[in-house]
Amino acid sequence: MSQREGLRADSSHFTLDGVPIQILGGSIHYFRVPRACWRDRLLKLKACGLNTLATYVPWNLHEPVKGMYRFEDQLDLEEYISLAAALDLWVILRPGPYICAELDLGGLPSWLLRDKNMKLRTTYPGFTAAVNSYFDKLIPIVTPLQFSRGGPIIAVQVENEYGSYAKDEHYLTFVKEALMSRGVTELLLTSDNRDGLKCGGVEGVLQTINLQKLSYGAIQYLADMQPQKPLLVMEYWCGWFDVWGEPHHIFSAQDMIAAVKELMDRGISFNLYMFHGGSSFGFTSGAVDFGSYKPQVNSYDYDAPLTESGDYTTKYHLLRDLLGSYQSKLPQLPAVQGRKVYEPVVFSQHMSFWESLRCTDMPFKSNDPVNMENLSVNHNSGQSYGYTLYETSIYRGGALHSRNHVRDKALVFIDKHLIGILDYRTQETAVPHSERERILGLLVENCGRVNFGPALNEQRKGLVGDITLNHTPLKKFTMYSLDMTxxxxxxxxxxxxxxxxxxxxxxxxxxxxxxxxxxxxxxxxxxxxxxxxxxxxxxxxxxxxxxxxxxxxxxxxxxxxxxxxxxxxxxxxxxxxxxxxxxENPQHCKTIDVSRQPFCTLS
The missing domain is CATH 2.60.120.260 (Galactose-binding domain-like)
Incomplete structure (x- = not known):
């Protein structure tokens, strides 16, 4: 059998195996959807009239400990892509190494930050060595699944939105060559919002755009940059993410349908971000910081066409009707999976947090506080998530000041009794006076590392420097890692x-x-x-x-x-x-309609 010709971008439209195509994509992240639900969600994507699945690949989940890789169970990427192939879907793979995705540290593993000189997303040798080791494991899994070799992968993205970061002019070339040297032969592309397009390109790689509104001339700007090249909206944001303490975001179904219809009529390829968001289970959600730190919630519903639990929405039905008008016949709708309201759970037992310390690994002792990532746990990969308890003896009271070294929130205890909270806004609390020896404890929570923007290199968690009592730095700490695995x-x-x-x-x-x-x-x-x-x-x-x-x-x-x-x-x-x-259904506080807000520039 002759080799198939992959996706080509040599003219104003894409061709696949020599045939003109329009990419109608939807993003579903396997790591945010229970494995038992993968097939259901992909069938619903196909039944909506879409032909392409897009997914990120989270490095921090696949290599949670340096040199220890996970590609099984919930993280069986090969099986996920193979399932898409079995359902006759094409795949756009977005392997990073940085992916953003509202994940902790944008999908980069936190153990990278053990290096005090680390420069993420650059050609800094410590970073490129780690990327090369990871890609040595990841890329051989996906290369046999490329279209030219009989698989469904038609395109592979080079990093993600690098034009918005642009710290190293050689970095994208490094990532491109890291992919190609390991056997990636399908079409390569980059992805940026309009502001990042100017700095986000690399020679020989197709540029694509991310946006939520078709105004502002963004698509024409991309077309002018790449004459006689097909246009792809790599992320059409049909919703938005939420942060703790602010409203739940929604986006008008009518506005989404109007935008998709315009894209269809103009023959522009697109990928809905998200088609189905799912959940950032556990401690995997990230944060944003554009002047103030805001951690993101666990739900990644994103006001997408499929809800967090995989239900159809008004957006889904309107989208299916629209796409169905361009196609001869759509697959039948998969059945809706019912939910249940169970009887309330009565909690018959409790255990103090202080008792649970007996279940932690050996405590770490140091004269100065040590940030979470540099604690000597997990095969020298530090602690990634959860809480860290810092304890030291004090002999007086007074003003306890964090010097803004708490990342991100600390409960402050004297002899196991709560006396205050320290965070970004509250950096001082009063310690009651006493001349006897007492144990000061700070239970510090990593609420999520920033996943977008220039602050990536500053995402060490726990206590990241001295804290003072009456202006004197405290010393001789005992630290307990509570990652709650x-x-x-x-x-x-x-x-x-x-x-x-x-x-x-x-x-x-x-x-x-x-x-x-x-x-x-x-x-x-x-x-x-x-x-x-x-x-x-x-x-x-x-x-x-x-x-x-x-x-x-x-x-x-x-x-x-x-x-x-x-x-x-x-x-x-x-x-x-x-x-x-x-x-039976999710519940939120106050909502805000982002379709009525100024143009969003994140993703």
Whole structure:
């Protein structure tokens, strides 16, 4: 059999195997969708009239510990791409190494920051060596899946939105050659918003654009930059992400359909970002910082055509009707998977956070506080996520000042009793006076590393410098790593738990049982009256709960449940509100319509 000719961009339209095509794409990230749901979501993408799947590849999840790689189970990229092929979908692969994606550190592994001189997204030798090692593992997995070799991958993206960063004029060439030297032969492309197009290109690579509104002449600007080249909107933002403490974002279905119709009529290829957002489970969500730090929520619903739990929306049906008018026949709609509102969970037991320290690894001791990434845990890869406890002895009271070295939020304790909170806005708290020796504790939470913008290199977490008591730096710290991995949660089971008849000492873990009769169904968890913490079901970290909103529920997939009793553990920092409740649909606080807002420049 002769080799197929891959995607070509030699004229004003794309050709694939010599035939003109229009790319009608949708983004679905395998790492944000439970593996049991992959097929359902891809079938719904195809049934909507789309022909291409786009996905990022998160380095931080595939190499969570330096030199230890994960490409199985939820992270089985080969199986995900093969499933797309089986459903007759093309694939645009976006392997980074940086991907943004509203993931912690933009998908870069935090252990890179152990190098105090690290310069991310540049040709700094420490960064390029790490990229080369990662690509040595990743790229051989995907090269057999390229279109010219019988697979579905028709294009591969070179990094992501580098024009908005542009710290090193040689960097994109390095990434391009790193891909090609390992056997990537399909069409290469870059992706930038309009402001980044000027600095985001590299010779021999097609440029594409990201946008939400077709005004401002952005597409014409791209066309003028690349005469006689096909146009691709790599990210048409049909929604937006949320940050804690601000409104939930929505985007008008009518505005989206009008934009897609214009793209169709002009023969412009596009990829909907997101077609289905899913969830940033656990501690994987990132943050933004354009003058003030704002952590992102766990839901990545994105107001997409498919909801966080895979339901059809008005956007989906309008989009399907529109795309169906350009095609002879669309596949049948897959059935909707029902959800269930389970009986509330009663928490019968609790354990003080201080007791849980017995389940941590050996504490780390140092004269000065050490940032999370440089703690000597996890095969010298440091701590990536969760909380770190810093303890030291004090002999007086006075003014405790963080000097803005808390990343990102610290609960301050004296002899295990909460006396204050330090964060970016509050950098000083009063310590009661006493001349006897007391233990000062700071439980510092990584709320998410920034995933976009110039602050990437400054995303070390925990205590990143001295804190002072009456202007004198504190010394002789003992540090405990609380990354709250499944192994840690399992170790908690062996400890003695107290009855909830006894008053808990906060922070605390609460344990209860969720009853599931028959076949499990998807549901949403809600914790009215609770304050802030983390939810675990059968050892799986659903993500943060936080009363500031806008996310008031956490998605719990059916595939993470079993018939019978399911164990629920909630870590709560301040106040337990009683039972855990369930809802059929997600719930949010106040919403804001971004289609009525000024042009967005992020992605």
């Amino acid at each position: 499944p192994n840690f949660i399992n170790r908690l089971q062996s400890l003695k738990w107290k009855s909830t008849d006894e008053k808990p000492l906060y922070p605390a873990f609460f344990r209860g049982s969720m009853a599931v009769d028959g076949q499990p169904r998807d549901t949403f968890v809600k914790l009215p009256g609770w304050s802030k913490g983390v939810v675990f079901v059968n050892g799986q970290n659903l993500g943060r709960h936080w009363s500031v909103g806008p996310q008031n529920t956490l998605y719990l997939p059916a595939s993470w449940l079993k018939s019978g009793d399911n164990q629920v553990i909630v870590f709560e920092e301040h106040r337990a509100g009683g039972k855990m409740h369930f809802a």
